[in-house]
Amino acid sequence: MHRITEIEIGTASVGILGDPHLGRAFVRGVSLEKRGLREKMVMDDFRARLAGSGVYDVFICMGDLFDRWAVPYGVVFQAAWTFLEASLQNPNTQYVILGGNHDISRDLEKKGALDLFQLVVQGRENVRVVRHTDNGRRMKVGGKMVEFFPFHPSKPADELVTGEIEVAFGHWDTIFGDGNLIPTKKLAEMGCKIAYTGHVHLPDEFTRDGVKVVQVGSMQPYAHGEDNGEMYVSLTLDEVEGQDLSDKCVRVLLAPGERLDQEVDCLQLTVQRIGTNDEEAEEVSMGDFDLMALFGQAFEAAAVPDDVRSQILTRFEETRVAE
Incomplete structure (x- = not known):
């Protein structure tokens, strides 16, 4: 499971939480009796991480708090209540939530989950939501100048870097992404030596243009390719036999002529023919679910x-x- 990235900025301890994607629905390849389990795991994980956030001077959510701009009201209020509880119990911890690309609608006139969340938590002085519409994105952390760069739907990322900074936090692409590609050249010009980004779900780090870039990874893996095998596993038909996979999302790799004809007790089940990239969800029987x-x-x-x-x-x- 992905962990909170713990760092020091000057004299301050900082906890960094990758994209939570609250409200994501897990349906494909999920049997009816397992519906809702994965969603509960995500919310429980989120609440546990916030419960331990009081050990930090600053706690930063790197964007995509929500999986879509519109999620059920219950998800929004659980997220808001969790932050409110944490901020009340830890008044000396500053909470920062960056807006991500999943948090806003393509129709920028629409109000959504992050707007409602911000409305609920706005009374707490130590909770700060940073949106693309905000001008004040800079703050001192541990004696160093830090700037936050939420996802911006219309302006290129390099145009948003306008002043001297020492550490940057953003919701950037790192390889592709046109206007949202992390602007390492511009950051380097402004004196930035290290930048942390959400958005990319697989943890990694590299140096470009003299700037160390840290991909903090998402709060949990949400697909094969975002995990090291802790939750999402790919197994051959022989490897499935006899394993306890009840807490795994399983992809069964089938050789030519093989057929999956056994039940697999797991969170999510897909099959893939070896030598192809085509992945198919096992058919979910609706039974009497009319x-x-x-x-x-x-x-x-x-x-x-x-x-x-x-x-x-x-x-x-x-x-x-x-x-």
Whole structure:
């Protein structure tokens, strides 16, 4: 599991939390009886990390607090309540939350999860949400000048670096990304020696243009390729036999002619033919899970008018087909 990056900036201790992606729905390859387990694991992990945040002078969430600009209200309020609890219990810890690309809508006029989160926590002086619309993104940490660079949907990253800084925190791409590529040349010109970035889910570090770049990695791995085998594992058919995989997301690698004909107790199950990049989710049996019947029961209980029922069912079918 990915860990909080712990660093020292001058005289200050800093905890860095990679992208949490709260509100992400795990459905593909997830059996009905396991639905919701992975989401709970993510939220429990998030709450545990905030519960231990009081050991730091500054605690930074590197962006993508939410998986999408619109997530269920319950997810927003759990996130806000968790930060409020932490900030109340640790008044000497400064909390900083960067806006990420997942936190805003492409339609910038729309208000979403991060806006609601910010509205709930805005009364706490030691909780600071840093958005692309903010001008004041600089602060002294441990006697050094630090600047925060949330994802900006329209301005190139290098245009946002305008003053001398010693340490930078951003939500940048590191290899591709056009306007959002980490501006190491500009950072170096401004005296920055080290930059930390979220956005890229796999932890790594490298030096470019004289700037050490640290990819802190996401709070948890969310896909194969973002993990070292702790949660997401790829196994051959023979390797699956006899293993306890109940807390793993499993990809079974099938040789030509092989077929997965056994049940695998795991969080998520996909199969891939060796020699291809095509990954298929195991079919999830819906059994007696009849959505239309459930809709009908709910409509009857709430006495929903026929015309409203029709609109809801039409919208549901359009969405189901689109997915």
